[in-house]
Amino acid sequence: MATRFGILGTIEVRRHGVLVDVGHAMQRRVLAALLVDAEQGVSADALVERVWGDTEPGHGRPKLYGYLSRLRHAMAADGTAITRERGGGYRLAVEPSAVDAHRFRELSDRARRTGDDGQSEALWREALALWRGSAFAEADTPWFNAQRQLLDSERLAAQLELADVRLRLGQHDGMVSELATRARSYPLDERVTGQLILALNRCGRQAEALEVYERARRRLAHELGVDPGAALRRLHERILAGDPEPAEPRSTAPTATPQPTGKSSTAVRPPMVRQLVPRLLPADPSLFVGRESEVDEARRLLGAEQPGPPTLLITGAAGVGKTAFAIRTGHLLAARFPDGQLHADLRGFGDEPAEPFTVLGTFLRALGTPGGAVPAELTDRVHLYRTLLAGQRTLVVLDNAAGVQQLSDLLPSGVRCAAIVTSRTTIAELSCSRLPLGVLDSGTGLDLLRKMLGRDRTDAESGPARAIVDTCGGLPLAVWVAGARLAARPGWPLAKMARALADEQRKLDELAVGHIAVRASLQLTYQQLTAAAQHALRMIALLPEPSFSAWALAALLDAGLAEAEAVLDDLVEVHLIQIESADASGIRYQLHDLVRLFGRERAELDVPEQDREAALTRLLSASLHLADLAADALKVDFQGISQLDLATWQPPATESAQLLADPLAWFTDERRFLIDVTEQALDGAQNVAPAAGLATALTTLFQVGSHFDDWERLQNRALTAALSSGDRHSAAKVHRCLGELTTILDRYPEALHHFKQALQHAEGQEPTYRASATAGLAYVHRLLGQYSSAIHHFEEAARLAESASNVNCLVYATNGLGVIDLEQGRVDAAVERFTKCLRVSRAAGYRPGEAQALRCLGQSHRALGSHPAAADAYRRAAAISEDLGDRLSATHATCWLGDVMVRQGEHRTGRRLLAQSLWTYREFGNLWGEAATLNALAEAHLAVGRSASARRRAEAAVRLWRRIGSSKWLAVGLDTLGAAHALAGGHSAAARAREEADEVRRA
Structure with a gap:
């Protein structure tokens, strides 16, 4: 293998024996954190924790991405890749055998299994030769320290195994010094002590052997308060007896001797008991892996x-x-x-x-x-x-x-x-x-399959092999059954088994061999349950995904939360479901895929179809009710449109309040589940309106958490379903929400299309829907610099919102008019509008409106040159948005705060805030924010005379403004670029930039 990776010592990479430069110490830590789980995905959060531990600087993620990018480049020469996993983690595509720690474990396993001491010695020596010092020598974090401790214990175990083999091979003469050193390092380890005593005795140094035993006995008594174990005692006794080859003795206890009674009759004897050493354990399982x-x-x-x-x-x-x-x-x-x-x-x-x-x-x-x-x-x-x-x-x-x-x-x-x-x-x-015990991870499951089928056969079809393990959900019995069937059929390709297991209708049938079957094993547990627990398992199996909370079961059962939690406790007790997580926000449960299939089989057999459909309708309704309440509690969405009229079943108010004590945390926990409930409902044509209602109710929560991919995919599905069913009411709402999303993502032509379609479908409906769509349309026109259209639509939106008593939309539209006033130089009029928005938002408890008004007031103070007042407004706006969990809005405030700090002369602090904002905008894919921040950074560098840095950032901002298509901001960026050229002495380039800016403004 051309490239070898080392972590048993300093972290290093060698290609054809030559050391490869893979960066500084922190970058090598990232590599090592991936190497420990070679060929397996590691989440970004886990990598940050592994690499920085308690010293994570607060911007570990951006640094991590940079390190990963540079590592990809460093290792691209031999095709070694770091790939992004679907779940958001990273995987180093390298054979585990190319990593010294994994090679060490593989050789150790082979050494233990071989029955030949000569081969075993060679394998142990090869394994230990891989060590170059202390593992991860330069890394000091809690995770690396724990890994180092684990590997050190495995190294000691290997050294002891090798010593046993060498003693059996009669190599004791050359071992005494090594064993004595080890005994001094591990004075309480009786196995180490025994090896030294045995070697000394075989070398004819019985007195020294007895002295080592006595020292060990005293130390054990003094430090642990115990005597040496039976094996060490027997060794000592044999040496005292002069046995030249001490061995394990068989012990026999004296039998009870009857006492003479002086009578002719037979006395009753106590039972004569022979003290045997029972060894009733079954054979050590040869296929045991991991754990x-x-x-x-x-x-x-x-x-x-x-x-x-x-x-x-x-x-x-x-x-x-x-x-x-x-x-x-x-x-x-x-x-x-x-x-x-x-x-x-x-x-x-x-x-x-x-x-x-x-x-x-x-x-x-x-x-x-x-x-x-x-x-x-x-x-x-x-x-x-x-x-x-x-x-x-x-x-x-x-x-x-x-x-x-x-x-x-x-x-x-x-x-x-x-x-x-x-x-x-x-x-x-x-x-x-x-x-x-939980299920096996995919790597350990593959190890089990390799043990059963052989490495060559498994690795030749690595994709199907991994698919088999993944389809079995890491359940050892399921992997074993699949492996046993394949082992009995050496001509079968693994892909055949993988395809069979991928069919949910056949999966449980395929997982059977002889009298051993996954279904039968589950049936044994199922038949011990109460009728209520059996019914609950059948209902849980109907859920669209295996991870869920108790409220979902309560909806399925048409029961209270306490009743659902009680039956879940019964199912946890017998491990048919597991507790996935438990914290202050509640308990989340997990259902294994194979248990889920078994439960669905039982549901189809024992629960009428109409009852199953009614249960799923209650689940959709409860999801809609809770999502709408969570969004309303956060008070972020400028629509101000409730979906509660679509909910036909909901938990009691007290239970809803309990579940939504922290609405953002609730959504974080339930996001994947709510999406799956929506999609399950969209799969059936009969629940389009509430399913589309749930999709739009999630808009606020998607926006606050920046889950833009989920937002777009789910609502596009809902839009298709609404249009197919002729539901204009739902289509209007979904178009409006997609308009908001595409605006955030700077896709302005799409945004205009969605808002116009929303207005068309909302024709004749209540003014709330028309107001929100009109306001969104106005906002896009403003971003494009089309002020007359923007003013017209904002005024119409404000009129409609006021007639519908929709505070959220009214504040949004009024604020939009104020921004136009500000951008056109009418600062006093802008301040009046922003102050009104602030007053109305506070009165209504509409905190996002309050944060937006404060940001805009900050812009007004900035325009007037009142920088301390602007900075104060930005800070208060950022604090509100951060408290709401709205990172994007908080970044808007932080960006402008950085700009103001630069204008106040606090250049270093200002540039730091701007750089922090730039990372966040890039993370969200927000081009408008990225361009604005780059322009502000360019101006910050101009302020301290750094013309080259200013020019690079201004050029990047101009490229983005061209891409976005905003003439107003393109002109601003060209002005900044011209100033950067002028500072550097490039007067002709500066003149060209100014001329283009003037042309853009005229156009």
Whole structure:
């Protein structure tokens, strides 16, 4: 492979062995943050957190984009690409094996699996040779530090594995120095100590070996208050006994000896119990992948200090891999529990759950109790079981438990024992540590498929392989079933399975092999539910997307919020749904795609079609009601048009108020869901009016959050549906909203078309709709410098708004007239209009109108040369917009504040605010704002004599004004460009710019 990436040391890239310059330290951090998840998407927010941590400067995103751009350029030579993911993240398209950390893990895995010590030694040495120092040597953030700690622990584990192999190969002579150094670094690690003792003993240095043991024993007693473990004690005993090759001894406890009674009759003997070391764990699952952090957490929890024996409950949905995880963890912990491991499948969700009485019989026999001595009563079995485990270090693994009743008699009571329990329920009554398992990420799912099918076959069809994993939703059982079917059919292309799984009608049928099937696994959980919970699952499966809140289920069930939350708790308890997020704004739930398919099957079988349609109609109505209330609470939209008359079902007022306590946060959480509800309704022709109403009710929320892509796509769909159904009322509203959007995006011809169409469809309707469309039309004419048309339409909009008592639109139109006054030099008239807008907005509680009036008053003060008053107005306007979450309006105020700061002589502060505004305008794709800011920056550089910088920015502003098509502002930009040329001594160029500006004004 031509290019290699290194993070096990300094962060570096080598191409054909030659070091490649990939930028400064921060840029290399970005590269490393992507390399850790090679071939997987990483969100921009995650990258900022990884790279800057707690020191993020507040403009990390723009810097991140710059670093990514430069990295793309640096690595383009060999085709390595950084691609933008659909969800907004970034993916480094590089084979994981080209990254030293991933190569290290791959070699380590191969070394553990091979049965040949010679091959294992070579693989371990190759893996450890990849290390060049401390991982991410130059990076110091919480995320990098945590990754470094994880990799360091894996490096130590590899070193210990290699030492074990070398000891088995008889290489002890050359190992003592290395092992002694490691023992000094890890004085409490009994495995490290044992390796050193064994090497010393084999080298004939028994006295030193015994001295190492004694030092370790004293240190463990002093620092941890414990004795050495059984393995280290046995090694010590063998050395004392002069055994030249210490090995694991088998222990036998003395049997009970009957006392003579002096009578001829036979005395009753106590049961003769042989102390065996039970090893009941099933084989370590060879197909186990991933879960490294969960395994580490399990080991930590089971080693934590606590009053009684630790119990760890592994929970998760059916098929998520709880059993495999418990067995793998049990094997990894076996050395910590030298007195044995017990295991039982409790079959808690099957037709015949295991009885504690029967399980105890199995455990007692495994512990050495002869069959005839196993008590016949449950209580006696429990007592004997606890007696045998007292003082021992035994691990008990209880798989697939239904509840605490099944567990209480099986959990060990010995303080040196531990238990691992798995269950589909959370078993709230159980006193334990809890570790929930989620689905696998796509990379780990692919690893599982590779293990089953081989790397060559999987990588040869990497696209279909990834599609299989994604379609299975990362559920290990589903990936395993798909892999098992493919493994049994080596001639099948993976694309065949991917196509079959992409068909939702066939997916659950395809995910079955032999007696193992995803549907059957889900059915076991489903049949344990109450009738109410079963019905709720069927209804949830009808939702347009798997992520939802409780109010959505309340609408589907025609029930109260408390009732919906109660049944959701029942479904969370058995992991048929998961809690996606929980914060002060509420709980969001997640339904796995395969559970969703299962629920839809049950809905189609058990719920009449008319009941399903009625439930979805209630959902649409509740969505419309809440979205309209949220938009109204924010008071941002100048339409002032309510959609509540279209809502036929809504939550009680108290519940609506509770849900919308923070309307912007609610919309942020529900945006994707509301879009999907709208599109689901638009797919059916019978709900066009409320679906289009919901699409337009979201306008305010889209605008505040700058979700322009969602806005355009959804409302274009709604417009098509409205026009197809002949719904002129809905068409008028959607055209008007699209006019507003295209105005924001500086697409003025489109904006004019939409506003004119809105007026045409609104003909004969109430004046509110005509007022808002007319005001939007006027605004576009003003931006194009067509003042007579703008004045005519603004005056007409104000008249219509006043007749309809629409304060929002009245303020908007009046403000527009004031801006024209200001731009035409009538400053006093402008101030009068802006002051009226400010007064009316405050009286009506219309905060966006207040912010707009303050911005315009700031412009008036600026025109009069009163810069301190202008700056104060801009600051107050920006604060209101930021409080509303309206970043674009806040940026308008910040941009002009920067301009005023420059005019006051505070050049550095002013340029910083202007540069900040420029980034935001570019992020939003707002060309008008970008051009205005570039022109202001050019003037700021002119003020300090920087002619070259001023010329570059003025030229960029002029290019944008030409693209936008605004003659007035093009002339302003040409004036600035002429001044920049003149300052640099380019008098002929300055004259040409001034001449063109005059021509533009005349035209």
